[in-house]
Amino acid sequence: MIVTALKDIVGTERDISGPGWQSRRLLLASDGMGFSMTDTIIRRGATLELEYKHHLEACYCIEGSGEIKSVMGVEWHPLEPFTLYALDQNDRHEVRAIDGDLRLVCVFNPPLTGSEVHGPDGSYSPQV
Template identity: 50%
Template sequence: MICKNKAAGWLLFYLQSSRSLLEYKNHLEACYCISGKGQVLEENGAVHEIEVGTVYVLDKSDKHVLINASEEDFVLVSVFNPLLKGTEVHSLDGSVSSAY
């Protein structure tokens, strides 16, 4: 992971999961799908289909559910702004959103 202390000006992050409740209260996020198919489910019920080559951007620190919609791995590369420090941890048990 490339973090704030590396002074790159951007962060590249990799997360692999089947269903994740996510929310980035202090960061904007853009994701690029490199494998599989999935969905982004917004709090308002809107569903967005994701497949290889899709880029999606969450511009309001939106709480969302990321769902693997295929039998293969659903893999996204994420870019965050501002940069993560590198000490943040995902909580993917589903009880609360994983929030940075």
């Protein structure tokens, strides 16, 4: 059984951040679950262009409000608490926080190893 409190992750090597975002890695590949789970914050006013070429991702909004759209699309989809989006085709996308910080619980497959940050193209490196 794995029991983890967010307060025990904040400020450790599982607390990773970059311009406009912070990702607290609750579960990692080393935990052996076959997926990873993060508590992620996108800072108010930030717009991130991302493309997880090597991962599938699903995110569940639990706080704040924002929007997401495919880079190829024109329609922004609202994000608010209790809304899920899933990038089931490694979609290149933009996500932005509008009203306060946007807080998401995110699941990645294959699982993150822990220290990943977004590369210049918005993706994480493939797992080794």
